[in-house]
Amino acid sequence: MKKIPSLILASLMLAGAGASFVGCSSADYTLTVYNWNEYIDEGGKDGYDYEVNGVKADALYKRFAAWYEEQTGVKVKIEYAIFETNEEFYNKVTLGEQYDLACPSDYMIMKMAAEGLLTTYDASFYDTSIETNYYAKNVSAYIDNVFRSNKIGNQTWADYAAGYMWGTTGLIYNPEVVKEEDLTTWAILSNSAYRNKITTKDNVRDSYFAALAIYHEEELLSLKARFEAGEISYDDYNARVTALMNDTTDETISAVEKILNDVAKNIYGFETDSGKEDFITGKISINFAWSGDAVYAMDVAEEDGMITCYAIPETASNLWFDGWVMSKEISPEKKVIAQAFVNFLSMPENAVRNCYYVGYTPVIAGEEMFEYMLDTYGVEEGDAVEAEYDVSYFFGEGHTIGTYEDQLSRQLFAQYPTEDVLSRLAVMGYCDAETNTRLNNMWTNIKG
Amino acid sequence: MKLRFSRKQLCIPYAVFLICFVIIPMLIIVYYAFTTPVYDSLGNVTGLHFSFRNFLDLFQKNTDGEYVRLANIGRSILIALATTTVCLLIAYPVAYILAKTGIKKNYILLLLFIMPMWINFVLRINALKELLNLIGILKKNNFWNYFNTVLGMTYDFLPFMIMPIYTTLIKIDNSYLEAARDLGASPQRAFLQVTLPLSYPGIVSGITMVFLPSMTNYVVSTMLTDGKVSIVGSLIEQNFLNGQWNTGSMLALILLIVMFVSTWLTGGFKKDDAAVARGGTL
Numbered sequence: 001m002k003k004i005p006s007l008i009l010a011s012l013m014l015a016g017a018g019a020s021f022v023g024c025s026s027a028d029y030t031l032t033v034y035n036w037n038e039y040i041d042e043g044g045k046d047g048y049d050y051e052v053n054g055v056k057a058d059a060l061y062k063r064f065a066a067w068y069e070e071q072t073g074v075k076v077k078i079e080y081a082i083f084e085t086n087e088e089f090y091n092k093v094t095l096g097e098q099y100d101l102a103c104p105s106d107y108m109i110m111k112m113a114a115e116g117l118l119t120t121y122d123a124s125f126y127d128t129s130i131e132t133n134y135y136a137k138n139v140s141a142y143i144d145n146v147f148r149s150n151k152i153g154n155q156t157w158a159d160y161a162a163g164y165m166w167g168t169t170g171l172i173y174n175p176e177v178v179k180e181e182d183l184t185t186w187a188i189l190s191n192s193a194y195r196n197k198i199t200t201k202d203n204v205r206d207s208y209f210a211a212l213a214i215y216h217e218e219e220l221l222s223l224k225a226r227f228e229a230g231e232i233s234y235d236d237y238n239a240r241v242t243a244l245m246n247d248t249t250d251e252t253i254s255a256v257e258k259i260l261n262d263v264a265k266n267i268y269g270f271e272t273d274s275g276k277e278d279f280i281t282g283k284i285s286i287n288f289a290w291s292g293d294a295v296y297a298m299d300v301a302e303e304d305g306m307i308t309c310y311a312i313p314e315t316a317s318n319l320w321f322d323g324w325v326m327s328k329e330i331s332p333e334k335k336v337i338a339q340a341f342v343n344f345l346s347m348p349e350n351a352v353r354n355c356y357y358v359g360y361t362p363v364i365a366g367e368e369m370f371e372y373m374l375d376t377y378g379v380e381e382g383d384a385v386e387a388e389y390d391v392s393y394f395f396g397e398g399h400t401i402g403t404y405e406d407q408l409s410r411q412l413f414a415q416y417p418t419e420d421v422l423s424r425l426a427v428m429g430y431c432d433a434e435t436n437t438r439l440n441n442m443w444t445n446i447k448g
Numbered sequence: 449m450k451l452r453f454s455r456k457q458l459c460i461p462y463a464v465f466l467i468c469f470v471i472i473p474m475l476i477i478v479y480y481a482f483t484t485p486v487y488d489s490l491g492n493v494t495g496l497h498f499s500f501r502n503f504l505d506l507f508q509k510n511t512d513g514e515y516v517r518l519a520n521i522g523r524s525i526l527i528a529l530a531t532t533t534v535c536l537l538i539a540y541p542v543a544y545i546l547a548k549t550g551i552k553k554n555y556i557l558l559l560l561f562i563m564p565m566w567i568n569f570v571l572r573i574n575a576l577k578e579l580l581n582l583i584g585i586l587k588k589n590n591f592w593n594y595f596n597t598v599l600g601m602t603y604d605f606l607p608f609m610i611m612p613i614y615t616t617l618i619k620i621d622n623s624y625l626e627a628a629r630d631l632g633a634s635p636q637r638a639f640l641q642v643t644l645p646l647s648y649p650g651i652v653s654g655i656t657m658v659f660l661p662s663m664t665n666y667v668v669s670t671m672l673t674d675g676k677v678s679i680v681g682s683l684i685e686q687n688f689l690n691g692q693w694n695t696g697s698m699l700a701l702i703l704l705i706v707m708f709v710s711t712w713l714t715g716g717f718k719k720d721d722a723a724v725a726r727g728g729t730l
Contacts, residue, residue, distance in 0.1 A: 085689065087689050087690060087691060088689070090691075091691075199674070202674070202675050204690065254511060257510065257511050258511045261510070261511060261512060268587065268674070269587060269673070269674030269675060269676055270674055270675040270676075271674050272670070272674075274674060281581065283587070431491075432487075432490060432491030432492055433485060433487060433491055433492055433493045433691070434485075434487045434491035434492075435491060436690065436691060436692075437485075437692060440686075440687065440690045440691075440692050440695075441505075441508070443686070443690070444516060444517065444683065444686065444687070445508075445510035445511070445516050446510075447675060447678050447682075447683075447686065448510070448514075448516035448517070448519060448520050448678055448683075
């Protein structure tokens with residue numbers, strides 16, 4: 001997950017997590033699960049079925065234990081722990097922290113897989129003929145294809161990880177202030193027309209990515225033109241964009257540093273979690289955001305009577321995902337349980353619960369998920385359909401959501417980008433230790 | 449053999465604690481500060497080797513030709529100096545008034561100044577952030593960013609300045625002042641020549657207790673300025689978070705030296721009442 005929780009919340013959660021570890025139970029197995037803060041339906045009053053039953057619903061990971069015992073008779077206890085950044089999780093693991101299942105982001109999965117820290121999924125996990133293989137049966141074809149066509153060594157991503165949430169990076173903006181044509185490029189970050197009106201993320205990866213898109217802008221646009229003219233194929237275009245957006249040569253890094261220096265002078269600040277407030281108080285009108293956060297930010301702003309939109313620049317955007325991976329030290333018995341846990345979360349009704357609670361977009365398609373999106377973003381009864389939003393690339397042929405005009409640049413667009421955006425989404429891979437040092441050095445030059 | 453228990457043995461838990469959590473980590477920091485990773489052809493780390501590279505890296509310029517890292521350390525020192533000065537200017541009169549009021553009232557007054565310390569400081573800074581936002585000076589421009597940083601740190605560390613000064617002031621025998629007055633000193637002169645010198649140990653420990661943490665307390669600057677004001681603490685955090693342990697350790701070591709020098713300059717290592725005042729307050 002990409003949401004950065006406030007320090008207080010995190011410490012409260014940690015205290016809570018610590019407290020829940022106290023007390024032994026008579027479980028046959030204990031599965032240690034590491035996840036981001038507030039990245040699963042935690043039940044309670046914010047939970048999806050709180051209102052329905054009138055009783056306090058339990059967190060999904062607790063419900064899993066009950067479900068699994070019912071299915072197999074095996075008693076499982078889930079030790080649920082949270083981490084705040086991929087690096088923090090990685091440091092813990094390399095220092096010997098024990099875990100069974102965890103949900104790091106794309107590049108961290110690649111890094112850990114490359115370093116031999118992960119166990120691969122059983123081949124049977126992807127067998128759709130098995131009734132309880134909810135992941136294999138419900139994962140969106142689009143995500144499944146990405147996971148299967150990318151490799152780490154001789155294995156595919158799908159061997160190491162099962163997807164959980166996914167999305168893009170883009171810009172939340174105030175449509176009353178920001179001109180739409182300015183949003184077509186990441187160069188808006190250093191556009192002096194919006195001086196002190198922009199915040200971006202306080203981390204090197206996202207900043208580098210955005211600045212890289214500015215640096216390679218001409219090339220990216222010419223690629224786009226060639227793709228649209230039919231000169232290069234979808235796969236070719238996507239591969240070239242991805243290559244450009246993973247460029248870390250010395251020359252590029254120093255060019256990016258210059259660009260980021262201009263950006264740093266132009267923006268209001270590198271925020272960690274103040275983007276939403278600053279929007280509502282009118283301090284800023286553009287905020288670099290991850291799609292999942294954008295949905296939440298737009299919802300929150302709307303409650304305060306403010307309309308904000310989400311845009312993905314024309315040049316390139318980041319395709320990010322978080323996925324479930326298993327520790328290399330996991331025992332065969334626990335591996336079965338861990339895979340069952342992923343399958344449990346992949347049941348469409350549970351994906352809906354998570355989507356409702358977290359606000360991010362699960363990788364799960366499935367009819368319940370589509371119905372939920374239809375309920376959330378489709379037109380109210382009696383209203384005229386203003387736009388047919390095509391999500392068939394994700395949910396399968398013939399799935400469109402009849403929605404309002406404004407959703408084309410708002411929550412629905414942030415949840416599921418339009419198909420034309422997909423071709424210019426680049427996954428940002430991991431950097432080796434040496435490149436990482438160079439990038440960090442550059443970042444210190446900026447942040448100083 | 450009879451097991452003899454001596455008073456010295458009471459020190460053992462502290463010695464163990466000291467070795468495990470102070471000395472060993474310190475040695476590890478020194479080790480990391482003077483080594484750099486060795487990379488294989490794939491760019492992975494295969495080992496560490498001795499070098500001064502981390503130190504020399506501090507003198508790197510950015511693309512604008514600025515010495516970013518040195519500027520950062522300088523900025524941290526200036527912010528810490530400003531915070532200490534402001535704290536001292538506020539704390540001394542407060543401590544003086546507290547020490548001179550009647551016994552019954554001053555405990556309540558003292559409590560008022562100490563109580564904020566019982567609330568988690570991240571919460572307090574969050575509250576301050578909202579307040580500054582309300583006034584409209586939060587992240588307004590560079591001047592206000594620095595102002596808010598110093599303000600936030602002063603807010604955080606003021607009790608650490610008041611307490612030691614108060615403790616030394618309250619211990620000053622009133623007869624000294626009476627003697628000074630009897631010998632013809634004006635109240636101002638009595639203050640300058642008797643009270644002030646006698647409270648010096650309190651001032652010194654107050655300064656050390658405020659100056660040192662305000663060089664590193666990056667939470668204040670990060671929360672109140674969104675990273676526009678970066679101090680050495682945030683630089684160290686950033687390095688460690690991104691896996692740059694060697695650079696981070698070197699910065700930590702530099703910080704340690706700055707602190708050592710500043711403690712030495714204020715006479716913090718001398719065997720005098722300063723230590724007593726410090727011990728007395730905590």
